[in-house]
Amino acid sequence: MRKTAFEHILQKLNGEQITDKYPDAFDRDEIRMLLYTLDKESLQSLKQELEFSNYRYRDATRYTVRCIDKMLSPVAVPLRNEDIGTLIRLFRDKKSKKVTYAKDKLKERYAHQSHATQRKIIDAFLDGAMSDRKWAYNILYGNWDSHFTDKIDALWQKQPEEACRRVIVKHMSEEYLLQHQEAWKTSYSDSFRSSSAAYKYVCIRLAKNPAFTIDYDRLCEGDYYEVMAKTGGKVPPGDILGYLFRTIAEYAKEMESGDPLDTLFNDDIFLNDEPHGTDFHSRINATLYSMALMKMENEMIYYFNWHNKVKAEFRKTAKEVTELEQRKRIYFDVIRQRLPEAIAGYPFNEQQLCPKDDEITETKRAKFIEELCDKNPVFAEMIDKLELD
Incomplete structure (x- = not known):
């Protein structure tokens, strides 16, 4: 046919x-x-x-x-370029009824303007709504202009937004960051993970400044390893490898529950019959990168060898399956089956299989392991093989 x-x-x-x-x-x-x-x-x-x-x-x-x-698309018509000053006036005048039109035109033509004109456009957007400020912050993040130092400071004091924080941490002086370091300990978000991510970049920027002391209690475990890796620190290889496998087990457990809390997976690896990546999630990728910076070749090779077995079994099991969610579940089923092998093949100790928390007492730690084993047979098998109970 x-x-x-x-x-x-x-x-x-x-x-x-x-x-x-x-x-x-x-x-x-x-x-x-x-x-x-x-x-x-x-x-x-x-x-x-x-x-x-x-x-x-x-x-x-x-x-x-x-x-x-x-x-x-329709045939393009000749451009009728309004004067940039007119567009800025229309954008600033919220009663002009052409705010959106002017905004789109200013964004479209920004890259082709002189430096002086670009400053006027950025200035107008910084005075705009939150989405307008975010566009301006993103421009300044990649192409900083010290002309806006005072304005960025004023905006941060008035509206401490994430996009503004990124600009400040990357471009403002170390003296400024030290002067306002207490602000970085007060999260702009209710999420501890988001707060940790924000503080992480401050630590990386100021790590070599003798006037700055890292508050490790403000960092979640993954961000702690990244800070150590990027500032020349050292951690026991088993600690970070244990965190890597615990993170993978966490995702597998969420997927098994039918209601994963974290959906930011790299779906390409599940759709491809020959998965080409080793990082099915950004946290996995970040952890592997931290290991690479700390020259943990043996631990990385250990992980890659294990994950290659996972991929090979996934290809075989999911060969006839086309639906994304079903393939994803098959992938994590394979991971759950292979995790005991990964844990048993490396000399982990008990602490490396538990979340890092200085306030966890031995009693709490034992209770944590007991609850983990009750909820997840995979971990029960790991603990049994390691004779940690």
């Missing part, structure tokens, strides 16, 4: 017609040319299909959607 261009493109994006290991480099022209054979209605249908389905080759899929957007 003769295939249509529509069907051929979908099969290409799903890997059904691709034999080369790296298809995207030479398939783009083929896809683009085939798109020209489709009428407007078919292009719209294809775009909808691609936006609401998961296809194997995501980069090629996104490229296809961009091509369709260009084909469906």
Whole structure:
């Protein structure tokens, strides 16, 4: 049966017609040319299909959607560039009824303006709503201008927003950070993890300043390791490797419960028949990077060897499964089965299998292990093999 261009493109994006290991480099022209054979209605249908389905080759899929957007967009009309001063006035005047229009135009044309004009645009956005300030903060984070030092300070004192904090920690002077160091101990967020992440960057920036003392109680365990890694500190390899496996076990437990608390996974690794990554989550990646900075080659190789076994078993078990959530559950089922092997194969001690908390007494620690074993048979097997109970 003769295939249509529509069907051929979908099969290409799903890997059904691709034999080369790296298809995207030479398939783009083929896809683009085939798109020209489709009428407007078919292009719209294809775009909808691609936006609401998961296809194997995501980069090629996104490229296809961009091509369709260009084909469906109206013919460009000559630009009528208003004076930047006029756009800034319209943006600042909330009664102009053209605030959104002016804002979009200013963002669009910002990169092509002189430095002096860029300052005027940034200044206007810093006086705007929270989303406007966030855009300006992001610009200043990547391209700092000391002209705004006093204004950033005033905004932080008035509205201590996360985007503003990032700019301050990266670009303001060490003297400024030391002067306001108590503010960094008061979180802008109710979440301890978010508070720790904020304080972490202050520690990294000021670690070598003799006037600054790191308050380790403000750091969660993962951020503590990152601070140590980036400031030349040392930790026992078993501590950070134990944290890595405990984090993985935590995700596996959440997935088993049917209601994972953390959904920020790298879904590509679950969709690909040959997972190409070792970092299925940003916390895993950050921990591995900290280990790399501290030259823990043996522990990293130990983890990679274990995870390669997980990937191989996942490929075999999930071969015929296409649905993302089901593949994700299979992946963590394999992890749960393989975790005892990972723990038993390394000389961990009891403390390295428990969260780092100086206030945990031996009684509390024993209770923690008991509760953990009751809730998770995997950990019970780990403890039994290590003879820690």
